[in-house]
Each structure stands twice: as C-alpha cells, then as structure tokens.
Amino acid sequence: xxxxxxxxxxxxxxxxxxxxxxxxxxxxxxxxxxxxxxxxxxxxxxxxxxxxxxxxxxxxxxxxxxxxxxxxxxxxxxxxxxxxxxxxxxxxxxxxxxxxxxxxxxxxxxxxxxxxxxxxxxxxxxxxxxxxxxxxxxxxxxxxxxxxxxxxxxxxxxxxxxxxxxxxxxxxxxxxxxxxxxxxxxxxxxxxxxxxxxxxxxxxxxxxxxxxxxxxxxxxxxxxxxxxxxxxxxxxxxxxxxxxxxxxxxxxxxxxxxxxxxxxxxxxxxxxxxxxxxxxxxxxxxxxxxxxxxxxxxxxxxxxxxxxxxxxxxxxxxxxxxxxxxxxxxxxxxxxxxxxxxxxxxxxxxxxxxxxxxxxxxxxxxxxxxxxxxxxxxxxxxxxxxxxxxxxxxxxxxxxxxxxxxxxxxxxxxxxxxxxxxxxxxxxxxxxxxxxxxxxxxxxxxxxxxxxxxxxxxxxxxx
Amino acid sequence: xxxxxxxxxxxxxxxxxxxxxxxxxxxxxxxxxxxxxxxxxxxxxxxxxxxxxxxxxxxxxxxxxxxxxxxxxxxxxxxxxxxxxxxxxxxxxxxxxxxxxxxxxxxxxxxxxxxxxxxxxxxxxxxxxxxxxxxxxxxxxxxxxxxxxxxxxxxxxxxxxxxxxxxxxxxxxxxxxxxxxxxxxxxxxxxxxxxxxxxxxxxxxxxxxxxxxxxxxxxxxxxxxxxxxxxxxxxxxxxxxxxxxxxxxxxxxxxxxxxxxxxxxxxxxxxxxxxxxxxxxxxxxxxxxxxxxxxxxxxxxxxxxxxxxxxxxxxxxxxxxxxxxxxxxxxxxxxxxxxxxxxxxxxxxxxxxxxxxxxxxxxxxxxxxxxxxxxxxxxxxxxxxxxxxxxxxxxxxxxxxxxxxxxxxxxxxxxxxxxxxxxxxxxxxxxxxxxxxxxxxxxxxxxxxxxxxxxxxxxxxxx
Numbered sequence: 001x002x003x004x005x006x007x008x009x010x011x012x013x014x015x016x017x018x019x020x021x022x023x024x025x026x027x028x029x030x031x032x033x034x035x036x037x038x039x040x041x042x043x044x045x046x047x048x049x050x051x052x053x054x055x056x057x058x059x060x061x062x063x064x065x066x067x068x069x070x071x072x073x074x075x076x077x078x079x080x081x082x083x084x085x086x087x088x089x090x091x092x093x094x095x096x097x098x099x100x101x102x103x104x105x106x107x108x109x110x111x112x113x114x115x116x117x118x119x120x121x122x123x124x125x126x127x128x129x130x131x132x133x134x135x136x137x138x139x140x141x142x143x144x145x146x147x148x149x150x151x152x153x154x155x156x157x158x159x160x161x162x163x164x165x166x167x168x169x170x171x172x173x174x175x176x177x178x179x180x181x182x183x184x185x186x187x188x189x190x191x192x193x194x195x196x197x198x199x200x201x202x203x204x205x206x207x208x209x210x211x212x213x214x215x216x217x218x219x220x221x222x223x224x225x226x227x228x229x230x231x232x233x234x235x236x237x238x239x240x241x242x243x244x245x246x247x248x249x250x251x252x253x254x255x256x257x258x259x260x261x262x263x264x265x266x267x268x269x270x271x272x273x274x275x276x277x278x279x280x281x282x283x284x285x286x287x288x289x290x291x292x293x294x295x296x297x298x299x300x301x302x303x304x305x306x307x308x309x310x311x312x313x314x315x316x317x318x319x320x321x322x323x324x325x326x327x328x329x330x331x332x333x334x335x336x337x338x339x340x341x342x343x344x345x346x347x348x349x350x351x352x353x354x355x356x357x358x359x360x361x362x363x364x365x366x367x368x369x370x371x372x373x374x375x376x377x378x379x380x381x382x383x384x385x386x387x388x389x390x391x392x393x394x395x396x397x398x399x400x401x402x403x404x405x406x407x408x409x410x411x412x413x414x415x416x417x418x419x420x421x422x423x424x425x426x427x428x429x430x431x432x433x434x435x436x437x438x439x440x441x442x443x444x445x446x447x448x449x450x451x452x453x454x455x456x457x458x459x460x461x462x463x
Numbered sequence: 464x465x466x467x468x469x470x471x472x473x474x475x476x477x478x479x480x481x482x483x484x485x486x487x488x489x490x491x492x493x494x495x496x497x498x499x500x501x502x503x504x505x506x507x508x509x510x511x512x513x514x515x516x517x518x519x520x521x522x523x524x525x526x527x528x529x530x531x532x533x534x535x536x537x538x539x540x541x542x543x544x545x546x547x548x549x550x551x552x553x554x555x556x557x558x559x560x561x562x563x564x565x566x567x568x569x570x571x572x573x574x575x576x577x578x579x580x581x582x583x584x585x586x587x588x589x590x591x592x593x594x595x596x597x598x599x600x601x602x603x604x605x606x607x608x609x610x611x612x613x614x615x616x617x618x619x620x621x622x623x624x625x626x627x628x629x630x631x632x633x634x635x636x637x638x639x640x641x642x643x644x645x646x647x648x649x650x651x652x653x654x655x656x657x658x659x660x661x662x663x664x665x666x667x668x669x670x671x672x673x674x675x676x677x678x679x680x681x682x683x684x685x686x687x688x689x690x691x692x693x694x695x696x697x698x699x700x701x702x703x704x705x706x707x708x709x710x711x712x713x714x715x716x717x718x719x720x721x722x723x724x725x726x727x728x729x730x731x732x733x734x735x736x737x738x739x740x741x742x743x744x745x746x747x748x749x750x751x752x753x754x755x756x757x758x759x760x761x762x763x764x765x766x767x768x769x770x771x772x773x774x775x776x777x778x779x780x781x782x783x784x785x786x787x788x789x790x791x792x793x794x795x796x797x798x799x800x801x802x803x804x805x806x807x808x809x810x811x812x813x814x815x816x817x818x819x820x821x822x823x824x825x826x827x828x829x830x831x832x833x834x835x836x837x838x839x840x841x842x843x844x845x846x847x848x849x850x851x852x853x854x855x856x857x858x859x860x861x862x863x864x865x866x867x868x869x870x871x872x873x874x875x876x877x878x879x880x881x882x883x884x885x886x887x888x889x890x891x892x893x894x895x896x897x898x899x900x901x902x903x904x905x906x907x908x909x910x911x912x913x914x915x916x917x918x919x920x921x922x923x924x925x926x
Contacts (some may be wrong), residue, residue: 106838118801119834167844285748347915371582375569381630452810
C-alpha cells in the first residue's frame with residue numbers, strides 16, 4: 001500500500017508539505033485526503049500511517065537531494081491574449097497565463113534589460129499600468145513569442161524563459177525549493193540523529209565543487225554536518241569559509257579561540273558547562289552557521305558537544321502546547337552582550353522572540369541563551385509569568401531532544417546557528433592537555449548564493 | 464496655547480507616538496485627547512494643530528537628542544511581597560511590582576551571575592517555576608533588598624538596579640528609546656529636508672567621541688548625514704568605519720568604487736541614470752548604512768544625488784492608500800543579483816515585501832530596486848496586477864518626495880539603507896574629469912552598539 005502512495009506523491013509535493021506545514025495534524029490530513037483513505041480512521045492509526053510515509057519520504061528526499069533540478073519539457077501549441085493576460089497552451093493541453101503588465105515590465109530588449117548585469121533597466125518613473133497588445137506573433141521556428149505594444153515598443157520572449165517563469169503553483173513551489181532555498185527538512189529529534197548526521201572529507205570539500213555542494217546541501221537541509229580529516233592548522237576555518245564566500249565578522253573578530261581563560265568577557269571561554277544556547281542572539285544579523293574546528297579535544301570526562309534541532313522542538317511546542325508556542329513567538333526578549341574585545345567596547349542589544357516566524361509562518365530563527373538574555377525585560381508586567389512558564393517547557397523539550405557527542409581533532413563541526421541549539425559539558429584542562437577549538441561564522445546569504453552557483457555548474461557538467 | 468500643550472507633553476511620550484504610530488490620524492487623536500480640545504473640530508483644523516505641535520516637538524527632539532538619559536531619582540519607602548510579586552513603594556507613593564520568578568532568574572550572586580562577562584549563569588535545566596520568599600529584608604543603610612528563598616538560596620538586589628528595571632510603561636518606553644535604539648524621527652518629506660540635514664566635520668567625527676556620537680545619533684534619527692572636509696584619500700571610508708566597528712563585507716567586497724565602466728556586473732557602475740533604489744535588497748542581511756566618499760565629482764550637468772525617506776513615503780501610503788499599503792507589506796518579491804566579482808560568481812536571492820514591518824508594526828525596512836527585482840515573481844497569478852498597481856503608486860510618491868543635491872569632493876554622504884531610497888542622475892565623464900566615489904557599508908548592529916558605549920562614556924564624563 002505504501003508503495004502505491006509513494007508512487008503518487010511527488011517529491012516536490014512532499015517538500016512543500018515539509019516546508020509550509022510543520023504540523024503533524026495538517027500533514028496527516030493532507031496525506032489522508034491524497035490517498036483517499038477513510039477519514040474516520042482513528043488518530044493513532046492515522047499518525048502511524050503518516051509517520052511511516054514521512055520516514056520513507058525523508059529517505060527519498062535525502063537520496064535525491066543532489067539531483068539537479070530540471071524544468072519540465074514542453075512544446076507550445078497556441079498563444080493568445082486577453083486585455084490583461086497572455087495565454088500559452090502547451091501540447092499536453094496545460095495552459096499558463098501571464099499578466100501583460102508583468103511581461104512589459106520584464107521586456108528583455110536591450111533598452112529595458114541590461115544583459116551583462118542581468119538587470120532590469122526600464123524607466124519605472126514613466127512605467128504605465130496600461131499595457132495593451134497591438135500585435136501578437138508566435139514564432140514557432142525560433143520558439144519565441146513576439147509582442148508589439150500599442151506604444152510601438154516591441155518585446156520578444158523566449159518560450160523556455162516564459163515557461164520557467166509560469167505562475168502555476170507547481171512551478172512556484174519548485175522554484176522556492178530548488179532555486180531559492182533547499183527545504184529545511186527533515187526536522188529531527190534525538191532518535192533521528194544517527195540517521196541524519198552526515199560526515200564529509202575535508203579535502204573533498206575544499207578541493208571539489210561536488211564535495212562543497214554536498215556539504216552545504218546537507219548543512220542547509222539537516223542543519224548540521226561534520227567535516228573530518230581537517231589538518232590541525234589554525235587557518236582551516238578560514239580556508240573553508242573562503243571556499244563558500246567569506247567569514248562573517250562579529251565584534252569578536254573573524255576567528256575566535258575557544259580555550260579556557262579566566263577574566264573573560266564571554267562565558268564561552270570558561271571550561272565550565274556551557275548551557276544549551278544559540279550564538280549571538282543579540283545580533284539582528286545573527287551569524288548563520290558555526291564552524292568549530294577541533295585542534296585539541298579534552299582528555300577529561302567532559303567537553304562533549306550537545307546539539308538540539310530548535311525547529312523540531314518549536315514544532316513539538318506548537319503541536320502539544322499551542323498557548324506556550326504563541327507566547328514564545330510573540331514576546332519580545334532583550335538579548336544583549338556587554339564587553340570588550342581587543343580594546344573595542346561593545347554593547348549589543350536585539351529584541352526578538354525565542355521562536356521567530358517568517359511571512360509564511362515557517363520557523364525562521366531560534367533565540368536562546370541564558371547568559372545573553374538581558375535582565376531588562378521590556379514587556380508589560382502581566383506577560384512576565386506566562387513567558388517564564390512557556391520558556392520552562394521549551395527548555396525542558398530542548399533538553400529532552402539533545403544529542404551528545406564529542407568531536408575529535410581534525411573535525412570541523414558545522415551547524416545552523418539560526419535553527420540549532422548547542423552546548424558543551426564541563427571539562428578540565430591539565431598541563432599536558434588543553435582543549436582548543438577555533439571557530440568562525442558563515443552567513444546564509446553567502447551559503448545559499450554559493451549553493452545556487454554550484455548547482456548550476458554541476459548541472460551544466462552533467463549535460 | 465501651544466506652550467501649554469508642550470509643557471504637558473513629555474518628550475518620551477512624543478517619542479513613543481512617533482515610534483509606535485506613524486499614523487497622522489492616531490497621532491492627532493492622541494494629541495487632541497491629551498489637550499482636551501473638542502473632538503468635533505474638523506479634519507483640516509485638527510491636522511493643522513497636529514502639524515504645528517509636531518514641528519515644535521521635532522525641533523525639541525533634535526535639540527535634546529544628545530542629552531544623556533538619566534534614570535529618575537527615587538527613595539524606597541516600603542518593600543513587601545505577595546505569593547507572586549515583590550512590591551516596592553517609593554517615597555512619592557509610586558509603587559513597582561516585580562515577578563518573583565524574574566527576581567530569582569536575575570539573582571546577582573556569584574553563582575547565578577558572572578560579573579566579568581555580565582552574563583547570567585544560573586542553571587536553567589534545573590530552574591523552578593515555583594519561587595517562594597521565606598524572608599524579605601529591606602536594608603535601608605546599604606539600599607539593598609535581600610531575599611531568602613525557600614530553597615535556602617539568598618539574593619541581594621540593589622535598589623537602583625531594581626528601579627532601573629521596573630516594569631512601568633514609562634520606564635519601558637524610556638529604555639527602548641534611550642538604551643535600545645534612538646527613535647527614527649522625524650520622518651521627513653521633500654520640504655523638510657533642509658531642516659533635518661546635518662553636516663559634520665570629518666576630523667571631529669574620527670577624532671572625538673562627541674563628534675562620533677553626534678554623527679551616529681543624527682544618522683540613526685534622520686537616516687542621513689553628510690561628513691565634510693574628508694581628505695581625498697581612498698581609505699577614509701575604512702577609517703570612518705573602523706571608528707564605529709568594522710566595514711560590512713558583501714559579495715562586492717569591503718570597499719567598492721563607483722566609477723563608470725563598461726561590461727560591468729552591476730548597473731551602479733554605469734554613468735547612466737541610476738533609478739531610485741535601496742542597495743542589496745537581495746541580502747536577508749541587507750547592509751545597514753551606505754558611506755559614499757566623493758573623491759571626484761562630475762563637472763557635467765548630471766551626477767546629482769537623489770534621496771527619499773522611504774519610511775515617510777510608506778507612511779503616506781498607509782494613510783492615503785491603505786489597500787496598497789497592505790499589498791506592499793504582504794506580497795513577497797524576489798530580489799536577486801547574479802554576477803561575478805574578483806572571480807567569485809554569486810547568485811543572491813531574498814524574498815521580502817517592498818515595505819517590511821517589525822513585531823510592533825513599525826516600519827522595519829524598505830526594499831526597492833528596479834534592476835534587482837527578479838523576473839521570477841513567485842506569487843499566485845491573481846496577486847500580480849494588484850501588486851503592480853500598488854507599486855506604481857509607491858514609486859510615484861517616492862519620486863514626489865525626492866530631494867536632489869550634489870556632493871562635493873571631500874564629502875562622505877552617509878545614509879540609512881534600510882530606510883532611505885537613493886539614486887543618481889545621468890552624467891558624462893570626459894578626459895579631464897572622471898567622477899569617482901568610494902563606497903562602503905556599515906551594519907546597524909555595530910552602529911547601535913557604538914552609540915550605547917559612547918552614550919555611557921559621554922554621560923560618565925559629564926558626572
């Protein structure tokens with residue numbers, strides 16, 4: 001039965017569900033509707049079915065993650081227009097509508113579009129909302145659609161170019177998942193960790209485009225990946241970052257050393273327990289990804305890495321404790337850092353909820369840091385106690401879903417600082433063993449940009 | 464009559480109105496309520512009154528902008544507690560309530576708080592929601608409030624420390640305006656520009672804390688400031704940025720040269736008209752402030768700077784065309800940049816509306832760029848035409864409110880790239896005159912941090 005279901009559910013549909021709805025009930029309902037199973041089945045059975053399907057799809061998703069995206073093949077049969085739309089019919093009887101105003105805005109002629117910089121140059125101060133077609137020609141030989149507008153301007157659109165930009169839901173979802181940003185899925189709990197954790201060879205990552213792509217793709221989907229076999233030099237984080245774009249600088253500089261020291265201006269530089277947290281929540285532009293290169297690991301019992309998928313926990317909270325979820329997505333907390341680094345004093349503050357959502361109500365960012373949460377709590381008095389109640393549950397769930405491991409010299413632990421929550425257990429240095437980590441940050445803006453360029457390069461190689 | 468009104472309206476209240484409600488009607492209604500004028504006065508009169516008051520307050524706001532914030536003087540008369548709150552009564556009979564759980568969370572003892580790093584270190588995995596006071600003592604000699612909790616833990620709170628963190632609305636508004644971020648006010652139209660534009664002397668800005676503070680404070684409030692008398696060297700933007708924090712790097716590097724060149728990957732490097740736009744809207748982490756150092760200005764008729772306050776225009780749209788405002792705050796546009804710089808290919812995309820709002824529905828960011836708006840428009844077909852209609856009106860208003868000027872060699876034009884929209888008129892180079900600008904970016908995270916540190920330093924000097 002599952003095989004039947006799976007053959008019907010296309011990958012992009014699953015990805016869309018994962019991305020748009022981190023909500024078990026809605027996913028179950030969607031899948032049940034899709035396969036037409038009786039909606040009267042009880043909750044337990046439906047959840048079981050849903051989970052089984054999900055697991056298979058997660059696997060398939062991982063296996064096909066690197067497959068370059070291909071736009072569908074097509075052949076245009078007929079082209080017409082109304083007063084507002086151009087209509088293209090394909091041979092398989094699918095049809096697409098394009099607003100005339102969008103077409104005029106995206107005219108590709110040399111006076112409206114600057115090819116070298118891929119930039120629109122049409123003068124928008126004089127742009128008119130009234131765009132009428134005087135003459136429409138479908139040039140089947142050159143596979144172009146040629147429009148003469150009633151202000152005498154002429155536009156020529158390549159069929160492929162138009163089909164790639166069609167406004168169907170399928171195409172929009174494809175674009176978002178394949179061109180915009182890889183789906184942040186699967187969200188994972190403690191028990192899924194061994195299955196989702198991928199490791200990569202340092203030389204392949206810095207030496208080949210495929211290696212670099214594989215690492216960044218896994219990092220963007222799972223939120224974590226470990227690079228092994230890194231030389232024990234201090235500048236390898238920089239070398240790695242330069243392969244992507246450049247290091248994201250903060251008031252702690254471009255590289256930071258995690259090595260126990262007294263009198264520090266940051267608790268991360270103590271050897272005591274580092275409670276589960278996200279780095280630098282006091283930045284509006286919070287660094288996107290941590291690179292933690294282990295040069296020397298502690299021989300003592302401690303020094304373990306702890307990691308939790310914050311989006312997974314946020315989703316648990318949303319499903320099981322919707323009131324707490326509402327509180328943690330709406331109460332603005334003051335995250336702050338006061339200190340000095342290399343003679344430069346800083347006092348950073350950013351106000352944001354613990355769980356941030358984007359315009360589509362997807363999880364956008366987790367902020368959590370016991371040390372960097374300010375004692376100034378700028379909310380109405382009546383909101384304080386209920387925030388603590390919600391936060392207590394969130395922290396409990398975070399701890400319930402924490403995985404523990406210990407990186408080894410030569411490992412670079414890389415993880416999504418927007419999504420994951422990390423910590424470190426207490427350790428002890430001694431005269432012959434001083435734990436030593438070099439860290440740097442990367443921003444997602446640069447990572448996604450590199451992924452898009454790499455995807456295109458690798459796709460072209462396959463042709 | 465105005466004098467009477469002004470003496471009653473306290474600055475922080477005005478700032479709050481400016482910050483929370485960029486809405487003429489609500490402001491008018493607030494002020495009318497405040498002074499008790501008949502609410503039956505007609506719209507024209509009420510707007511006239513409102514505008515007159517606003518102008519006087521803008522002036523006062525500017526004049527008092529540099530005054531260091533002082534927490535109110537007080538003296539604690541009585542301290543009690545209920546099962547959930549600590550209550551402090553001042554001698555002037557004001558009283559403040561503090562949630563017990565917040566107090567326990569913010570215990571300042573050395574096991575709960577690490578002073579050197581100003582960081583909370585209390586173990587939140589074991590933190591309890593049930594916090595009960597066993598014994599409460601008001602130590603009037605040391606001006607501390609001492610709590611013994613029923614788990615034997617003891618906390619000592621300084622009276623000042625508590626009063627600074629009181630949960631009253633007045634205190635919260637003060638904190639947000641004075642400690643968090645200066646109010647982005649006044650919003651300004653074309654006719655206000657001469658009044659709000661401030662110029663600063665380069666040597667004072669880079670050489671003195673007061674000069675640096677004055678520039679950054681004006682920049683943060685007005686969104687624009689010009690620094691004059693800068694040496695005609697290529698590295699002065701860097702020197703200026705280093706005074707604040709550090710240059711914000713992008714895929715174009717740390718410094719960019721605006722000098723006409725053919726075959727460029729960015730239309731900004733052409734000498735033709737540069738339409739009104741914000742820089743790099745395709746970055747989720749969009750650079751916060753532009754620094755444009757004029758080394759050589761064009762002798763030709765063109766090369767003028769054009770600037771519009773995007774928040775002012777967004778506010779006009781909100782008041783006059785609420786449906787358009789709704790469309791431009793909710794329709795996600797794909798901003799993108801494809802190109803190559805120094806051998807590094809990039810393909811950046813960020814999806815965001817033209818007008819972005821924050822959690823309090825304040826204006827948070829303007830995205831506008833004809834060249835960098837992607838031809839992929841990933842929205843349902845039915846939303847396309849209405850977006851164009853709204854955008855056309857927005858662009859019209861932007862042009863209506865544009866100011867035009869021409870920086871001179873030695874000027875560094877600095878402006879808020881999150882809020883302001885800028886452009887440049889077409890110009891012509893010739894053999895003896897090649898327009899030459901050096902540009903860099905700063906991020907608001909670093910600017911606000913520097914402002915907080917400077918404010919504290921300057922305040923301490925005044926003591």
